[in-house]
Amino acid sequence: MARVGILTGGGDCPGLNAVIRAVVRKGIREHGHSLLGFRHGWAGAMGGETVELTLENTRGILPRGGTILGTSRTNPYKDDGGVERVKATLAAEGVDALIAVGGEDTLGVAQRLHDDGVPVVGVPKTIDNDLNGTDFTFGFQTAVQIATDAIDRLHTTAESHNRVMVVEVMGRHAGWIACYSGMAGGADAILVPERAFDVDEVCERIRRRHRAGRTFSIIVVSEGAVPRDGSEPRGDRQTDAFGHVRLGGIAVELEGQIEERTGYESRMTILGHVQRGGTPTAYDRVLATRFGVAAIDAASDGAFGQMVALHGTDIARVGLEDALREPKVLDPELYETAEVFFG
Ligand code: F6P
Numbered sequence: 001m002a003r004v005g006i007l008t009g010g011g012d013c014p015g016l017n018a019v020i021r022a023v024v025r026k027g028i029r030e031h032g033h034s035l036l037g038f039r040h041g042w043a044g045a046m047g048g049e050t051v052e053l054t055l056e057n058t059r060g061i062l063p064r065g066g067t068i069l070g071t072s073r074t075n076p077y078k079d080d081g082g083v084e085r086v087k088a089t090l091a092a093e094g095v096d097a098l099i100a101v102g103g104e105d106t107l108g109v110a111q112r113l114h115d116d117g118v119p120v121v122g123v124p125k126t127i128d129n130d131l132n133g134t135d136f137t138f139g140f141q142t143a144v145q146i147a148t149d150a151i152d153r154l155h156t157t158a159e160s161h162n163r164v165m166v167v168e169v170m171g172r173h174a175g176w177i178a179c180y181s182g183m184a185g186g187a188d189a190i191l192v193p194e195r196a197f198d199v200d201e202v203c204e205r206i207r208r209r210h211r212a213g214r215t216f217s218i219i220v221v222s223e224g225a226v227p228r229d230g231s232e233p234r235g236d237r238q239t240d241a242f243g244h245v246r247l248g249g250i251a252v253e254l255e256g257q258i259e260e261r262t263g264y265e266s267r268m269t270i271l272g273h274v275q276r277g278g279t280p281t282a283y284d285r286v287l288a289t290r291f292g293v294a295a296i297d298a299a300s301d302g303a304f305g306q307m308v309a310l311h312g313t314d315i316a317r318v319g320l321e322d323a324l325r326e327p328k329v330l331d332p333e334l335y336e337t338a339e340v341f342f343g
Helices: 016-029 044-048 082-092 104-115 140-161 176-185 199-211 252-262 272-276 282-301 320-324 332-339
Strands: 003-009 034-038 050-053 095-101 120-124 164-169 187-192 217-222 266-270 305-310 314-319
Touching: 003 016, 003 044, 016 034, 016 095, 016 282, 050 140, 050 332, 082 282, 095 104, 095 282, 095 314, 104 266, 104 320, 120 282, 120 314, 120 320, 140 176, 140 187, 140 217, 140 266, 140 272, 140 282, 164 176, 164 252, 176 187, 176 332, 187 199, 187 305, 199 217, 252 266, 266 320, 282 314, 305 320, 314 320
Parallel strands: 003 034, 003 095, 095 120, 120 305, 164 217, 164 266, 187 217
Antiparallel strands: 034 050, 305 314
16 A cells, blocks of 8 residues: 555646546555646646545546646756755655656656656656657557548548648657558658658659649658758747757648649648647557556556556566667658658
């Protein structure tokens, strides 16, 4: 019997509530623990904003998007006395173990706190699927489905108007969403952060396709894709507490460049946060539930500094340090398979 804390940090993601529900359900029913939620990620852990989590108040949340705990991109290591305040809150609340659900930033803090003596277990979350140590993160499959549905819809309007459609999806360091949704949606080109692109080559591909009789094209681009000429990623240059520049908008430039170079009418769509909203797919609900159960088990076993992960079809534990060494970039073989269908 222990007191276990849980927080959700960073960008939200479909499946967070499924993790919370699973942690609470197994934690109370099978381990006899009490569960304390921290509001708004590390901000709540610093400020002592808590909510007691019970079987009752976590009922019915499995299919709900977002996170009932709230989230933020707060970094206690960037806040004067932030780490001491986290430790003080945990001590005041009598927390024996903390489960941090997040991506590279939230789990990066978790790992540093673990090194500083805080008993933490990590759960990998990001629609971008760019965390190492796990084959998939929950939320990714939902985002891919949303993007694929959008590409399908854009296909029919592109065809009716003989247009080039540029679809921008999320993916800061990695083109997982672009590659999966582009493959599923039959994209004619997929531009990802891992491979700098040449807009002239993209245009030539479109021209070739149109010369061969096609009258429309679909280009899928990750928000973090960069042109080969080395120009900086677009964005308004605002940065968050982890130093990330706010991305979004590369499709605007591409739309203009493609139309200007090819003469084909072009339109762009930025899917943005639609990809992060709403109910998780069945796959993500199951993965998030498995991660939640594994996380409370890991906390109960004292497996601190570890992250739960998916290896093949099995749930495993990996060191946070190993998982966070570098982002998980796109498998080149997957991209090469996608390329077979370009143009
Ligand atoms: O969580 C990662 C991510 O989905 C990135 O792909 C994107 O750049 C970022 O979130 C945007 O998040 P926000 O607008 O909430 O800061």
